[in-house]
Amino acid sequence: MFRRRAEPRPQEPRTSSDRGVLFRAALGWLTLLVVVAVLAPMWPTDPGRGHLLRRLEGPGWRHPFGFDGNGRDILARVLHGTRVSLIVGVVSVTIGMSIGGVLGLIAGYFRRRVDTLIVTVLDSMLAFPALVLAVAVTSIRGQSVTTVTAVIGVLMVPLFARIARAGTLGAVEREYVTAARCLGAGSGRIVRQEILPNVIGPLIVFALLAFGIVIIIEGALSFLGVGVPVDTISWGGIIAGGQGRLRDAPHVSLFPAAVLSITILAVNYVGDRLRGGGSLRIGGR
């Protein structure tokens, strides 16, 4: 039958306490990651030390993730790998948000030629498939955490710029902007005081989703062997190390892969809920 809800569901007040168990679990996981990243050096097991006799040994009580092909403790490596993912994630999202945000504000505020120029540059950046460009640049500029962070940060610029531009275009027409201009406020002041507050919210919410994208790209680059240097422990690198061993020692890849996936899931879930939960509100729109 035509099952359509007769009356709209009353709008529940959105406070963090009634966003549900999953929301809190996701936030908890992300908090845990930050703590792990900070405290990783204090973990008793050395992630770099190989026990030759325990190579590829499966999960056990004292070593819940088992050992990799060089006899190194995988849990310790995953804990240390958290640092790379979080640092690359936070820094490159910050780069993308600040440069992209400013470009978007400028394009949306001045419009006309400035807008056309900026939009063309952004479109050209989007023309390179992200991963292909990242692979090309890191391979050519040499592998380092700095290069990877910078490349991914630049890749994020057009995404943030689009959001900032859209928000600015909407705000520029408002009465209070006209009022500020009539009162003699300069462009800088109008952008900072009247327009920025409209744009910053969507930018911050998108930053969470961008963080998920960044972690995926960083993981993929490290997995391909063109991300952070080989001696820097990263989730993607650990997963790649176990790829040839799927037959006899799947745990090498699976544990870090699970940690990586859960992290992105948590980021996306929190981001989605903060955006209003549009894509997950089940049974309606």
Next chain:
Amino acid sequence: MAFWRRRILSLVGVLALVSLGSYLLLDLLPGGPEVAILGPTADPERLAQVRSDLRLDDPFLTRYGRWVNDVAHGDLGWSYDKNRPVADMVRERVPVTLELVLLAQILALSIAIPVAAMGAARPGSLFDRVASGASFVVVSIPGFVIGIVLILLLAVKLDVFPASEYTRLGDDISGNLHSLVLPAFTLALGQAAIYTRVLRADLLETMDQDFIAAARGRGLPRRRVILRHALRPSSLTLVTLVGLNFGTLLGGSVVVERLFSLPGMGKLMLDAIPARDFTVVQGVTLFVAVAFVIVNLLVDALYSAIDPRIRRVPPPG
């Protein structure tokens, strides 16, 4: 006409910047392109040879102009590692990547359309909730993790599909498809999840419209209304997305080609890196970016053909 003039102008601008970016990739190599390609210990004669090949002694704009001209004539430069033209190497690899991407799109759509239709037919049903939840999870899992899990389940445990044996299309069609099932599926899953979410949302919106109520009022069964009446007007966003996603898939195919050892463009690029074959890296990057720009233009054209209203308003973005 103004619409097309705008589109073409922006296309020219984008192509100019894309080519400049690709050219700079090589030009900005640390130590200069010739040292980066041959290594610091190469003999001076070879270095001088490469310098003159790449015309490094000319002013920047002159060599960039010549390079663009060469590219326009199908010359992507010379591979110093393999000693053959880069364009030939790219040409050999294009069919593999193209087939992979097309198969992935077909698979993604053939998963997404029925799932979205069934979900929209009974919003809030158990199936709908499971499908929505699953698509949210799948979107969050990186392609290489999906690939590893699929290899583990279907190649290692069940041994139904090969994990790393590629059969050329020309040699054996069924063998070729068999070897591409896992890679295409790996690429397709993430896309399928996105397509499902988009199509389901659009279907639900269409289902609220009067002509659907009219069709239902004539006593047509809900399933038939969705398939025959609602699907078409709901598929505009999907069409755009399918086109735009070629870029994502080309990027994703780098990972999948590495994971399954497929001899496509991504593998070509990755193999060129340890060999310091940077002209190949540059050639692939440029080729992929230009292909992507052209596909986007075609999608725009298709989109405005389906919905002529687009042509009147200035394009957003």
